[in-house]
Structure formats: C-alpha cells, structure tokens
Amino acid sequence: MLDIRLLRHHPERARERLASRGGGDEAKLDRILELDARRRALITESEQLQAQRKRASKEIGALMAQKKLEEAERRKAETRAIGDRIDALRKELLQVEEGFEELVAALPNLPHESVPIGPDASANAVVRERGRKPEFAFQPRTHLELCERLGLVDFTRGAKLAGSGFLLYTGRGARLERALIQFLIDLHTREHDYTEVSPPYMVSRECMFGVGQFPKFEDQAYAVQEGLDGSTLGKLYLIPTAEAPVANIHRGEILKESELPRCYAAYSPCFRAEAGAAGVGTRGMIRVHQFDKVELIRIATPETGYEELEKLTGHAERVLQLLGLPYRVVLLCTGDLGFASAKTYDIEVWAPGQGQYLEVSSCSNCEDFQARRMELRYKDASGRNRFPHVLNGSGTALARLFVALLECGQQPDGSVLLPEPLRPYYGEDRIAAE
C-alpha cells in the first residue's frame, strides 16, 4: 500500500513512477485524490458534530443529577438530531472510504530510482554472470530424459494423482529433493543470519493481502474448503510462497529498532494455480502447480533496506556458487517488476539441457509497501513508530535447481555427479546410472 500522504503531496512523482510500470495505474490517481479530499471533509464535519454531542451529553448528565428532568428531556431531543446527522455523515464516509481503500490497495508499489525503465523483460539488465557453463563432449540430455532414465521423477503418475503440473518424486529423486532442502536451510541458518521457521502452508486472506498477493492475484491461489458445507471456502489459501506466512509473522506488531533486521528462512511447498499458463512451457518440472522452495525474509529499517537487498541477493547467489552452477543476476525493469516490489533482482541458473537460463530466485525490496498493508511497524530510536522495509527472496526454488543440477552434472555414462557440498546431504557423490 502506498502512503496516501505521498500521493497527496507529490502526486506528480507518484504519477510518473506508476506510469513507468506501464500498467496504466496512474490513471486512478485523480479519482483517489478526489475521494481522499471528500473523505477528509466528512471526517472533519462528523468529528466536529461528535464533539458537540459529547459536550451536550455531559450537560444532560449534569441536569439529570440536578433532577431538572424537563430540561434534560428537551436537550435529549435536540441532541438526537445531531446524532442523526452524524449517522448520515458516517454512512457516506463508510462508502467513500471503501471506494478509496479499494483503489489505493490496487496501486502497485513505486519502482526505485535505480530500476531501469522499460515495458517488459526485454529491458531487464544483466548485472553479473558467474560460473562457467559446462561443455559437453556429447549431446547433453534434458532433465526429463535424465529423470526418466535415473527414475527420479514419475511424471505420469504425478499427473494421475493430481493432474498435470504435479510431480511424484521417486527413490533417489525424492532423496535428492530432501537433501537439497536440508542443505539450503543449513546454509542460511549457519553461514548466514537467518532464523529457521516452519510456517503454516495455508494462510488467511489478511496475510495474502498483506504481502500484496490479494486482491489482484486471487485467481492464482488455491482456496481451501473445509468439510462439506462450503461455508469455510475462501477463508484459507494454499500459500504460493512461504513469503505469505513468514512476512506476516509480525503483522500488526510494533517491533523495537534494536530487533532489526529480523531474518527468517523457511522451507515450504508452494502452490500456484498458474491460471492461463497452460500449454506454455508446461512440460517437465519447470512450471508446476506445486514445488518446494526455501524462502528468505528480512525486515529492516528503511535506512538499511537497500544494503539488505544486496545482502539478501548475495545469500541466494551463495547457493549457486556452492553448488557450482553457472548463473546470472538480472535487474528487473519497471515493466517486469512484481506488484509489491520496488526493486527486484532475479537469479537465473543455466540449464544446458534447456539451453536457457531458469529463474530460481527473485529477491525484492518491497520497502514499506507490505508493512503498511499488514500494519507492521517498529519504534525508532526517537520513539516514533515507522514502517520497516520488508524484503523477500528465494533461497532458492527447488524444482528448477533440481533441473540445473541434473543437466549441469550429467556425465557421459548417464550418471549425474553431485557438487561436493551436497554429497554429505545426499549420502553419495553421484546418482549412478542403473
């Protein structure tokens, strides 16, 4: 949620920044400002009347105490009229506020100045590339072939169980997945500064609103229904990312500045309906309805928000460095930026079987956009309550990491050599060909 004061005092800046996203949201500004003015006028008027009524009520109380009942009755009748007027104003205020809030909540975050301006992914900037792409003396196989030959994932039966887009990891594939989760959590909690948390995999709509997932992307979420009657449908949602529960851990709280930054690492499965994405790149495990991910969250002061973003991105990169996977870091342009984010780095890993980079992490500073939505604040040194910056990044998504590990580590004999740091977790140095 954007700060209404910012919109009020610097509408031109807001208009320009919103326009840079290319979503046309700047067109809503005039209406928002109009509703804001009306809203404040209504508040002022009704509060003046309330003050008047409050005074009158006290006087009536005094009259009653003095047994001046007749006069008290007369005053009651007068005061009732004030009450009626207040009710009418409040009713209008409620309506105005509803429309106002709906519009403000629908505005995306303002891109940071350092974000390149552009309409879509083609304007993203590659910030750095690391690692050497492996060269093969043979035709590298795709992860699909490797999974099949090594018996790591049963795509057919996965689809039988829940439809296309659901995976059944089997045998050594399931073990590798589990090893990766363990490896990632250990990395972020031991070498980095994260506290491990294990959140609910369903959250309330308040949480979904808090991170900016709702209302805009409601069609991308799986809604859960409890029991037979349907009365609970829409109360809980399967999380599309652990960001949804974890960023909300402190919703509605006032943290102490000395407690910042708060850093959490969480493993969770992620559920995404991917409505409208059917048919496009849906084969294999690159785009699925359920995948595992380790998510990193940092809650920091606004002063340190952007340092924290670099740090967070570095933590996610460390994963790929340790696993010896070639990757690049991409700075998203204004048009490609997520709804809640002010600045995002995507980390893409090289997948030789695909001949392309796959996004395995997205590290964002949402500034105070989410904090506002979830009423998360902190008390600064001078005792003032402020909204902190909330950052999130994948550290990292697993299905695609799995793909890159297989495709990069494949050997001429069809086995897959695992990177050194992963071996203790997996228990062997390779996935041998059968």
Added chain:
RNA sequence: GGAAGGGUGGCUGAGCGGUUGAAGGCGCCUGACUCGAAAUCAGGUGUAGGCGCAAGCCUACCGAGGGUUCGAAUCCCUCCCCUUCCGCCA
C-alpha cells in the same frame, strides 16, 4: 464438536450506563535527595486519524463487528481468540 470461564494500557488488575483514555500496583523515563547507588518523594509515560506554520485543539479506540441510548469499557446480538474439562483424532 460439546460445556464452562475469560479477552481492559508494556505487564498486572479495578471499573459494570454519565465529567473514565480508563483507579491501584509493577515497569519505564525525567527531576529532587545522594560522593554515587539503592530506598524515598514529585512529575511524566498508548495508538490511529482530522484540523493547524506551530503551540495545540478535536475525534476514535477497553478482542472484532453490529444494535439500544442524549450518552456504552459497562446493556443486547453475531463472530473471533484464549484457558479448563469432555468427545474425536495424526
């Protein structure tokens, strides 16, 4: 799921229709006393919104939402959460 009891400020705990944003205590901050500290004494100590250059003024908030009333922390209704007991259950 059933029954009972609860949800009041940073904590504890009164209030049960009127001048209560909320007694008392604890904590915290400032000052006095002290060489210093403790103890003691005095004062202060919530959040949000509106108006105002500011000082400040006003409004709302006692789990959430509605209702009754001139007036609600106090009365009524609905919902949520917590505790205990019972049931069910991984």
